Amino acid sequence: MTTKNERAQGRWNKTVQLNYGTPSISLAKGSGSVVWDVDGNRYLDFLGGIATTVLGHANPSVVKAVSTQIRELSHVSNFYMHEPVLQLAEKLTGFTGEKSARVFFCNSGAEANEAALKLSRLTGRTRIIALEGGFHGRTTGALALTGQQAKRLPFLPLIKDVKFAPFGDLDSLRRLISRRVAMVIVEPIQGENGVVVPPTDYLKGVRKLCDQFGVLMCVDAVQTGMGRTGSWFGYEYSGITPDIITLAKGLGGGLPLGAMIAVTPQAPAFKPGEHGSTFGGNPVSCAAGLAAISVIEKKKLLSRAKTVGLLIKKEISKIDGVKAVRGEGLLLGILLEDINASTLVEVAKNNGLLLNAPNKGVIRIAPALSITDAQVREFIKKFAQSMALIQKGASK
Numbered sequence: 001m002t003t004k005n006e007r008a009q010g011r012w013n014k015t016v017q018l019n020y021g022t023p024s025i026s027l028a029k030g031s032g033s034v035v036w037d038v039d040g041n042r043y044l045d046f047l048g049g050i051a052t053t054v055l056g057h058a059n060p061s062v063v064k065a066v067s068t069q070i071r072e073l074s075h076v077s078n079f080y081m082h083e084p085v086l087q088l089a090e091k092l093t094g095f096t097g098e099k100s101a102r103v104f105f106c107n108s109g110a111e112a113n114e115a116a117l118k119l120s121r122l123t124g125r126t127r128i129i130a131l132e133g134g135f136h137g138r139t140t141g142a143l144a145l146t147g148q149q150a151k152r153l154p155f156l157p158l159i160k161d162v163k164f165a166p167f168g169d170l171d172s173l174r175r176l177i178s179r180r181v182a183m184v185i186v187e188p189i190q191g192e193n194g195v196v197v198p199p200t201d202y203l204k205g206v207r208k209l210c211d212q213f214g215v216l217m218c219v220d221a222v223q224t225g226m227g228r229t230g231s232w233f234g235y236e237y238s239g240i241t242p243d244i245i246t247l248a249k250g251l252g253g254g255l256p257l258g259a260m261i262a263v264t265p266q267a268p269a270f271k272p273g274e275h276g277s278t279f280g281g282n283p284v285s286c287a288a289g290l291a292a293i294s295v296i297e298k299k300k301l302l303s304r305a306k307t308v309g310l311l312i313k314k315e316i317s318k319i320d321g322v323k324a325v326r327g328e329g330l331l332l333g334i335l336l337e338d339i340n341a342s343t344l345v346e347v348a349k350n351n352g353l354l355l356n357a358p359n360k361g362v363i364r365i366a367p368a369l370s371i372t373d374a375q376v377r378e379f380i381k382k383f384a385q386s387m388a389l390i391q392k393g394a395s396k
């Protein structure tokens with residue numbers, strides 16, 4: 001007898017583009033960090049919608065905010081203001097600590113980086129420096145900034161005048177930077193590249209070089225932001241202030257929402273008509289984002305992300321077959337010795353645990369910041385069991 005998951009696969013293959021392949025399960029329901037598929041199988045969700053569901057699924061505050069908002073006012077376009085967009089802009093600019101900060105709202109990370117790219121053109125310069133291994137999105141502008149050859153190749157030529165420096169290497173950046181450069185774009189941690197962490201003084205060094213040549217520094221905090229790494233944007237530990245910050249993923253508390261914040265007075269400002277998005281900053285997504293921020297603040301989830309992250313690092317590092325664990329807060333990359341990460345993702349899924357493999361040597365986890373202590377213990381147990389199952393199979 002075919003299962004509901006298998007029937008869903010058949011329907012998917014007949015109707016949906018296969019750019020994501022054919023997923024093996026169709027999810028039906030979620031509560032906090034647990035999800036169930038259409039056949040009723042339960043999974044502990046340690047991918048968190050790829051770092052989006054900061055409070056997990058069906059968080060009561062987010063559900064209430066979204067339901068109330070959609071009953072009162074749904075979408076109005078950007079010809080009008082509304083309270084949720086004003087409040088969210090006030091929150092985000094407040095988090096930067098800069099009075100000059102101004103937000104542009106959109107719907108995704110790629111759009112936030114497109115906005116940053118266009119803003120940088122208003123300096124009159126065109127050259128961009130991005131980092132090898134970096135990921136900034138799939139739209140053509142964001143893809144042009146993405147330092148991953150396989151993703152770019154089928155779509156060349158992309159916009160010109162983008163140079164790539166090795167991530168974490170200030171000497172190479174120093175050789176490339178000049179007064180022709182409009183913007184350097186950098187992730188505090190390269191998430192899609194396998195949770196790659198730069199040297200501690202790297203962001204400070206990038207800031208210094210940008211200042212020396214009058215270049216805008218854009219921090220892409222799409223994956224590291226909204227509390228994931230234990231602070232609002234993921235760069236704060238470095239003591240710098242970027243000129244531009246881009247956000248998405250966790251910003252909408254599980255709903256689509258992106259933002260580009262021009263932080264310092266050095267960053268240009270869009271004039272009326274220079275940029276836009278029909279759905280950007282819509283009331284429902286902004287209400288969800290505000291609710292998520294309020295829960296993160298009330299429950300002190302920034303510091304909890306840090307302590308839980310440290311605990312997971314310590315416990316997972318002890319498991320046989322784990323080479324190292326890197327990352328910050330609840331964005332962690334688990335480096336495997338001899339096991340293929342995709343195999344582990346499959347085995348863990350069959351064992352009721354959802355993980356992700358950004359490449360064949362690394363498992364990425366990005367659970368909800370609201371993950372409970374019991375769920376952390378369940379994760380450690382299931383992860384160790386799944387590793388042991390593979391090792392047992394290999395030794396037969």
Ligand code: PLP
Pocket residue numbers: 107108109110111113135136137138187191192220221222223224248249
């Ligand atoms: N920037 C970073 C750092 C990301 O990790 C991602 C997505 O993974 C993006 C941009 C693109 O975001 P989106 O998929 O919402 O367009």
